Amino acid sequence: MSKIVAVLLICTSLCVFVNTFPQNQGTRIIGGEVAPAGQFPWQAAIYVTTADGQYFCGGALVAPDWVLTAAQCVYNAIQFTIQLGSNSLKTSDENRLIVSTSLYTVHPDYNPQTLEHDIGLIKFHMPITYTDYVQKINMANMGQIFDGIGVTASGWGQTSDDNAELTDELNFVNLVIISNTECQITYGSQVKSGMVCAVGNYNEGICLGDTGSPIIKPGIKGEPLHVGIASFMSLNGCETAEPTGYTRTDVYHPWISNLPRVTLDKKTIKNARIIGGQVASPGQFPWQVAIYKNTTDGRFFCGGAIINEQWILTAAQCVYAATQLTIQLGSNQLQGSDDGRVTITSSTYFYEPRFDPTLGVAHDIALIKIEEPLTFTDYVQPIGWAYIGRLYPGKVVTASGWGQVSDADSTLENDLSYVEMTVFDQIECQAYYGSQLEDTMICTVGTTNQGTCYGDIGGVLVTKALDWLGDFTVAVAISSWMSQNGCESSDPKGFTRIDAYISWIVNTTRDN
Ligand SMILES: *[C@@H]1O[C@H](CO)[C@@H](O)[C@H](O)[C@H]1NC(C)=O
Ligand SMILES: *[C@@H]1O[C@H](CO)[C@@H](O)[C@H](O)[C@H]1NC(C)=O
Numbered sequence: 001m002s003k004i005v006a007v008l009l010i011c012t013s014l015c016v017f018v019n020t021f022p023q024n025q026g027t028r029i030i031g032g033e034v035a036p037a038g039q040f041p042w043q044a045a046i047y048v049t050t051a052d053g054q055y056f057c058g059g060a061l062v063a064p065d066w067v068l069t070a071a072q073c074v075y076n077a078i079q080f081t082i083q084l085g086s087n088s089l090k091t092s093d094e095n096r097l098i099v100s101t102s103l104y105t106v107h108p109d110y111n112p113q114t115l116e117h118d119i120g121l122i123k124f125h126m127p128i129t130y131t132d133y134v135q136k137i138n139m140a141n142m143g144q145i146f147d148g149i150g151v152t153a154s155g156w157g158q159t160s161d162d163n164a165e166l167t168d169e170l171n172f173v174n175l176v177i178i179s180n181t182e183c184q185i186t187y188g189s190q191v192k193s194g195m196v197c198a199v200g201n202y203n204e205g206i207c208l209g210d211t212g213s214p215i216i217k218p219g220i221k222g223e224p225l226h227v228g229i230a231s232f233m234s235l236n237g238c239e240t241a242e243p244t245g246y247t248r249t250d251v252y253h254p255w256i257s258n259l260p261r262v263t264l265d266k267k268t269i270k271n272a273r274i275i276g277g278q279v280a281s282p283g284q285f286p287w288q289v290a291i292y293k294n295t296t297d298g299r300f301f302c303g304g305a306i307i308n309e310q311w312i313l314t315a316a317q318c319v320y321a322a323t324q325l326t327i328q329l330g331s332n333q334l335q336g337s338d339d340g341r342v343t344i345t346s347s348t349y350f351y352e353p354r355f356d357p358t359l360g361v362a363h364d365i366a367l368i369k370i371e372e373p374l375t376f377t378d379y380v381q382p383i384g385w386a387y388i389g390r391l392y393p394g395k396v397v398t399a400s401g402w403g404q405v406s407d408a409d410s411t412l413e414n415d416l417s418y419v420e421m422t423v424f425d426q427i428e429c430q431a432y433y434g435s436q437l438e439d440t441m442i443c444t445v446g447t448t449n450q451g452t453c454y455g456d457i458g459g460v461l462v463t464k465a466l467d468w469l470g471d472f473t474v475a476v477a478i479s480s481w482m483s484q485n486g487c488e489s490s491d492p493k494g495f496t497r498i499d500a501y502i503s504w505i506v507n508t509t510r511d512n
Contacts, residue, residue: 043061045083048079049078049079058210061136061137069212070211071107072120073211083098088168089156103123107252115245119229144227145228151174151198153215155210155230157213158207158208175204178197194251194252197243199241207233215229227249280415288459302315303318306381315457315478316357317364317458320357329341350366350369393426396422403453424492426442433494441496442477445492446490456479460479475498477496
């Protein structure tokens, strides 16, 4: 009897992200053909990061924001980078769409040893738009998968046992479904009712790197139907004539249909540099200030924004327990000999009375008073903040700061950077952070993992607004926190909504 082995491909130097994929002469999954563009528009290439390393998988788009794959491909995942719309893993392709996310759900009874219930789903932050090259596939219902039917497997897995690399071009191969009884001749009782096996004429089939990829069959009207998820093969290798194993789509269709919109692990909020940003030009963010906070425990760095001649808006974390605040304004460089640079100190600050760092990051907003009114120049200007326009999901917002640029580099940047993100749906953000996320906060996401990091806290998030005077830029939120998974994760970044505290800002600046 052959032992079942998982088809998961571990990424060593062999499987890296799109741009750096090594050259490969191979042309197929075992015994297959290269797919023409748009033939499998639901096919997804999935790069999975876990604490143990990186893996490559396939998957299928089953809704504008869901990819169906194997549980092996999502189990213990920290982050996914998913490619849609291109049959090539590395050649430039204008139809390619890259999505990053860390959201997934895995079948609750999945067993990594036996590969039972090897099914999982990856969720995007926002639905994608279908194109000729990006389309969903419908899932088969009960009764649509039986012995003897022809199916098609597609994937980027190895094309032979000797060639341990992925293929650059998507391959497909035609297979025939066999009964579980017949499959048990090879694999014994390891074959369970939630699984289905397929064979080729000779040794065709899936190989390492194909895990999670779909097998499909034509429906009644010839429309493609997803019938299985590549899950296992024989320990004897990919080139044997032994059947290959799949998770049956029909058995799990009800489980998928009944999934809540989002079922996710709660992540702990961590206090939150600009990741994936660009260097700002002089005077582009004239309201931006750098704040050095001295406390009895040490010195901390934050951002902030000038809102008028005497007041700086920042996060409560940035002033709490401060013995003195040193504020630098008028320059994009933290260090240098810029004429515009002004450095002032203050120990007059006010944080929202409900802010309590022992309880979390709620009400993370503060004001710093400057005794000597500022002189405005091209490089020192206030930002408007009293904006109550709706921060609808998808609205484009810009953050700026000197924070870290990657998780590995914990130093501040000398040059001010900025990044564009979009406002994230509050309900979906709650799925990440649970009740830690309050109505007075908003979340943002980038197309990949752009966002704020340590050292950006206190800086304001701005957006374009429109009134009868025309276009203007307005501050809408204050950088406050990020996920425990680090700045480079695609988890949403958190901000304090300014509109929730308008009367506190008005009163504090009026009465002090
Ligand atoms: C603040 O801290 C820095 C670094 O520890 C120190 O050089 C500076 O003198 C401190 N300022 C005050 C007013 O304590
Ligand atoms: C601001 O002051 C007004 C009175 O001038 C008061 O009614 C209101 O509650 C205050 N708001 C806050 C948040 O302190």
